[in-house]
Amino acid sequence: MPGLTQAHSVVAPSTASRRIAGALVIVYAIITMIPLLWIIATSFKTPPDSISYPPKVIFTPSLEGYVNLFTTRTRQTPEVIATLPPPTTWYDKLVRSRNMVIAGPSNVIPRFVNSIIIAFGSTFLAVFLGTLAAYGFSRFKVPLKDDLLFFILSTRMMPPIAVAIPIYLMYRELGLSDTKLGMILLYTAVNVSLAVWLLKGFIDEIPREYEEAAMIDGYTRLQAFRKAVLPQAATGIAATAIFCLIFAWNEYAFAVLLTSGTAQTMPPFIPFIIGEGGQDWPAVAAATTLFVIPIFVFTILLRKHLLRGITFGAVRK
Amino acid sequence: MTELPAQTAFADRVAEAMPSGIGKTVRGLSDKAIAWLFIGPTILLLLAINIFPLIWTIYLSFTNYRANRPNAEVKYVGLDWYHRILGDADVWAAMQTTAHFVIWTIIIETVLGFGLAWLIDKKFRGHALWTTVILIPMMLSPAVVGNFWTFLYQPQSGLFNYAISFVTGIDPSSFQMLGSVRLSPWAIVIVDAWMWTPYVMLICLAGLRSIPDYIYEAAEVDRASPWRQFWSITLPMALPFIMLAVLFRGIENFKMFDMVNLLTGGGPGSTTEVVSITLKRQAFESWRTGYSSALAIILFVTVFGLANIYVKALNRVKQR
Amino acid sequence: MRKLIAVAAAIGAAVLMTGASIDGARAADKQLTLCWAAWDPANALVELSKDFTKQSGIDMKFEFVPWTNYADRFLNELNSHGKLCDLIIGDSQWIGGSAENGHYVKLNDFFAKEGISMDDFMPATVVGYSEWPKNTPNYWALPAMGDAVGWTYRKDWFAKPEIQAAFKEKYGRDLAVPKTYDELKDIATFFQGREIDGKTVYGASIYTERGSEGITMGVSNVLYDYGFEYQNPKKPYEMEGFVNSPGAIAGLEFYKELYKCCTPPGASNSYMSEGLDAFKSGQVALQMNFFAFFPGLYKDPNVGGDKIGFFVNPAGPAGHFTQLGGQGISVVAYSDKQDEALQYIKWFAKPDVQKKWWTLGGYSCAKSVLNDPSFPESAPFAAQFLESMAMVKDFWAEPSYAQLLQAEQKRVHDYVVADQGTAKEALDKLVADWTQVFQDDGKM
Numbered sequence A: 001m002p003g004l005t006q007a008h009s010v011v012a013p014s015t016a017s018r019r020i021a022g023a024l025v026i027v028y029a030i031i032t033m034i035p036l037l038w039i040i041a042t043s044f045k046t047p048p049d050s051i052s053y054p055p056k057v058i059f060t061p062s063l064e065g066y067v068n069l070f071t072t073r074t075r076q077t078p079e080v081i082a083t084l085p086p087p088t089t090w091y092d093k094l095v096r097s098r099n100m101v102i103a104g105p106s107n108v109i110p111r112f113v114n115s116i117i118i119a120f121g122s123t124f125l126a127v128f129l130g131t132l133a134a135y136g137f138s139r140f141k142v143p144l145k146d147d148l149l150f151f152i153l154s155t156r157m158m159p160p161i162a163v164a165i166p167i168y169l170m171y172r173e174l175g176l177s178d179t180k181l182g183m184i185l186l187y188t189a190v191n192v193s194l195a196v197w198l199l200k201g202f203i204d205e206i207p208r209e210y211e212e213a214a215m216i217d218g219y220t221r222l223q224a225f226r227k228a229v230l231p232q233a234a235t236g237i238a239a240t241a242i243f244c245l246i247f248a249w250n251e252y253a254f255a256v257l258l259t260s261g262t263a264q265t266m267p268p269f270i271p272f273i274i275g276e277g278g279q280d281w282p283a284v285a286a287a288t289t290l291f292v293i294p295i296f297v298f299t300i301l302l303r304k305h306l307l308r309g310i311t312f313g314a315v316r317k
Numbered sequence B: 001m002t003e004l005p006a007q008t009a010f011a012d013r014v015a016e017a018m019p020s021g022i023g024k025t026v027r028g029l030s031d032k033a034i035a036w037l038f039i040g041p042t043i044l045l046l047l048a049i050n051i052f053p054l055i056w057t058i059y060l061s062f063t064n065y066r067a068n069r070p071n072a073e074v075k076y077v078g079l080d081w082y083h084r085i086l087g088d089a090d091v092w093a094a095m096q097t098t099a100h101f102v103i104w105t106i107i108i109e110t111v112l113g114f115g116l117a118w119l120i121d122k123k124f125r126g127h128a129l130w131t132t133v134i135l136i137p138m139m140l141s142p143a144v145v146g147n148f149w150t151f152l153y154q155p156q157s158g159l160f161n162y163a164i165s166f167v168t169g170i171d172p173s174s175f176q177m178l179g180s181v182r183l184s185p186w187a188i189v190i191v192d193a194w195m196w197t198p199y200v201m202l203i204c205l206a207g208l209r210s211i212p213d214y215i216y217e218a219a220e221v222d223r224a225s226p227w228r229q230f231w232s233i234t235l236p237m238a239l240p241f242i243m244l245a246v247l248f249r250g251i252e253n254f255k256m257f258d259m260v261n262l263l264t265g266g267g268p269g270s271t272t273e274v275v276s277i278t279l280k281r282q283a284f285e286s287w288r289t290g291y292s293s294a295l296a297i298i299l300f301v302t303v304f305g306l307a308n309i310y311v312k313a314l315n316r317v318k319q320r
Numbered sequence C: 001m002r003k004l005i006a007v008a009a010a011i012g013a014a015v016l017m018t019g020a021s022i023d024g025a026r027a028a029d030k031q032l033t034l035c036w037a038a039w040d041p042a043n044a045l046v047e048l049s050k051d052f053t054k055q056s057g058i059d060m061k062f063e064f065v066p067w068t069n070y071a072d073r074f075l076n077e078l079n080s081h082g083k084l085c086d087l088i089i090g091d092s093q094w095i096g097g098s099a100e101n102g103h104y105v106k107l108n109d110f111f112a113k114e115g116i117s118m119d120d121f122m123p124a125t126v127v128g129y130s131e132w133p134k135n136t137p138n139y140w141a142l143p144a145m146g147d148a149v150g151w152t153y154r155k156d157w158f159a160k161p162e163i164q165a166a167f168k169e170k171y172g173r174d175l176a177v178p179k180t181y182d183e184l185k186d187i188a189t190f191f192q193g194r195e196i197d198g199k200t201v202y203g204a205s206i207y208t209e210r211g212s213e214g215i216t217m218g219v220s221n222v223l224y225d226y227g228f229e230y231q232n233p234k235k236p237y238e239m240e241g242f243v244n245s246p247g248a249i250a251g252l253e254f255y256k257e258l259y260k261c262c263t264p265p266g267a268s269n270s271y272m273s274e275g276l277d278a279f280k281s282g283q284v285a286l287q288m289n290f291f292a293f294f295p296g297l298y299k300d301p302n303v304g305g306d307k308i309g310f311f312v313n314p315a316g317p318a319g320h321f322t323q324l325g326g327q328g329i330s331v332v333a334y335s336d337k338q339d340e341a342l343q344y345i346k347w348f349a350k351p352d353v354q355k356k357w358w359t360l361g362g363y364s365c366a367k368s369v370l371n372d373p374s375f376p377e378s379a380p381f382a383a384q385f386l387e388s389m390a391m392v393k394d395f396w397a398e399p400s401y402a403q404l405l406q407a408e409q410k411r412v413h414d415y416v417v418a419d420q421g422t423a424k425e426a427l428d429k430l431v432a433d434w435t436q437v438f439q440d441d442g443k444m
Helices: A015-042 A064-070 A078-083 A090-096 A108-139 A145-154 A160-174 A180-204 A209-216 A221-250 A253-258 A266-272 A281-302 A306-310 B010-017 B020-027 B031-060 B080-086 B089-120 B127-139 B142-152 B159-168 B184-209 B213-221 B226-254 B258-263 B275-284 B289-319 C002-024 C040-056 C067-079 C092-100 C108-114 C123-130 C161-171 C181-191 C214-226 C246-262 C272-280 C291-299 C338-348 C351-360 C382-389 C401-416 C423-440
Strands: A071-075 A100-105 C031-037 C059-065 C087-091 C142-145 C149-154 C202-205 C284-290 C308-312 C327-331
Touching (some): A015 A281, A015 B184, A064 A281, A160 A253, A160 B275, A180 A306, A180 B031, A209 A221, A281 B142, B031 B289, B089 B127, B089 B226, B089 B275, B275 B289, C087 C092, C181 C202, C181 C246, C202 C246, C214 C401, C291 C308, C308 C382, C327 C338, C338 C351
Parallel strands (some): C031 C087
Antiparallel strands (some): C149 C284
């Protein structure tokens, strides 16, 4: 048995089986990345290239998708265009070459800003509330603790559409429909359950001796929490925050049902970026690319804590 | 409830041991006050945005209220909606579609996810990097994923059809993943599997890594074949983790809305109309608020009930 | 790490503050938001509205949503009593619900005060876009955009001698614009899979969209011609034998045959924009679409000009009708700027503005424009437009329209695209669905 020949462990797999395993995993990883790479590539294609048959793997890159994403354009006859002053910028030129004229900026920037405000705002609130509650659950005897914790979790079992029905009515009464504040509060409520569960795990791992020592030194409980616990929990808080951020960034169902313009975020906006006919695929791909780049960064930052996050802290490495 | 456990009463004990004046400063706010101060806001928020609406939904499910007619008289209809839903063939069809989707995604994701985890657990060179790469799809927005897969599934220009035709030689425009009654239920399963296999993989990987080496060492000493080791050690010991992954995927896919909504919108016909899409149509297109509230409650009870039964099973497996 | 978190927390708090304050302080400057669908005429309206801004000093902002999302988004917005839109060009079928639930401002007093008369607009559009209840003088909108379903065809392909010869050989008659649906199907069958200029082309693009209203807007054109009625003309809400009459069943079967025989691959979910894409890319010989797109198609560099022709919806065995499209413009009751919004409507109703509206590519409903003797010659589709508007029928405009529409979407799509059951079963189920809706509403 080749495994036995390994010095450090009798069960370490052989080099050959490792190589095969590695090859299989890499093949899977590559296949799984193709759709994403294809979208990124599409964002640099011209509209005709994007829907050509057979699909074009090699193409002349163009920024038309990005220009179309950020502008609204109107079609003009060549005679009208000839009467206009010559284009001054590269993107004007690009648009003119399609017999179009830029009419103004598109809605994408306000929607992106909405996404940022709502995601960061709700993450901040959820982590703030979640840290306090997690500390409370971790350190104090709370009546019906297990029930409360389960109750917090069970709020995630509702289908989002089911939650949206009463929220819609409630927000209508309160004037919170299509407001950023309304969306921030809603995402906070959804995220706080994740935050409590994750952070309770992280805080449970911090030995109580730290605070106890601090309190013997004359700190109050609140001071001890701030000076002794928070710094220890920093990594956990950061990981939790990123999880909350990703949820709020990606959320679609509430956004599509509860916002219509003022507070609309990117996910309900991207699918409806259209050109003269149907979807303007290079522009959609450009929006998708810009939208997922932060996610790539977050995934790399989070890779050590991913497991914990996706299982609500049920599995810790 | 009246007895404080030793640790949390620590401050009090310290305080008791001190002269009374110092005791006050040591304690500041009492622990009980702090506990409520810390937990209270979260509970309040959840009461306002989760529990109050839930109760309201229950109330609405007994009425004929419609959100698009706020001025109409609201009548109490008793259990009418529940009767109607449970006897509605269209709702049952949606439930079946959902079941097909949930069961097949779980099977595929578990097999693939466990397989991948098992391979990654061989710790080949660079496994950490490739694991991170594999994880990316599950971090994306399901809505955006659903949207761009419609592009990959285009009958002529789509990459998916082209890839299939490249491998099998079938004409890429001869089949429509999203337009055909036969294929569209699989189209949504494929995208879900693409997105969420890494999720199952990650949890299974944790399961495999939790198996201590000495068990395998003992098996080696007993000359158990690798095949036997797999069936009698690896799989049973990883089973609680696999079951946990299945639980989470089951709940998530039962609720599935965004990805399917953007991929097929429930079509063609009602072939891929999972129950969340039915709910959305009733609640936000037909504005049958009372009816859809009843459906929402039924769904919630179903998820909650199934999850509870499952958790019991999971605990039994863990205890073994 | 601690510093990082402190910084992140500060940013989060700041963002939260700005988020809250932006919501609090709405822009108080003079600006109106107009909501409509994202399509060619909307761009024309942007152009037209520049004159309004010049005259009144009121800035115009626009919120345009693609058709497949349009009803969902804006009905949701209206029902949530949102303030996004001051003016809305809402679909014709919304009028009942929007009037009864107070989403729109009633315009009778305003019309009387400003001397705007509904007699100056084409009757079909006044009934279709403005009145609720129908055929009563209660106005909730000003007819803004006349529209109906029509057809485009590839004039250049029809003119090819070899194609004409092949058609004559196969069908024993000349290849010409179809007058009946049977002729249309022959032509579509003829072109399906044919090689033209080295490319495989297909017969016709028709509406099959599932999610919003597509397949209903498409199938209705055939159903009306085959004898489908929404209700007994003598007894409201009596649908048995009218919705599922033998004629209606034959019509539905015909639509399915047309879908199966003559549409391009992947056309299982196609509506206006997919139709445009199919026609503009040279895939199809015939295209069903709304007149609203015809000015844009005529301008198209690849298939416009000499290459495109237009015809009205063909007749069927039981009659000759077409599906009404189009919208009126209304003032949203939740807007804080109703006065400015009314000012816009007053401006829009002026005859010279209406005239410019037509030249820019919008379909005016004003008699001053349409009855002008030069109108039929003013565009290659103008005469067809007039003809179509004289034979329009519309879907239910009841307050429960969305529910009624959804039922038809499901039943028709299930039968036509998803191959479930028979045409009779589909229409029987539709009668049952609609009966249920009206019973729940207390109308039956």
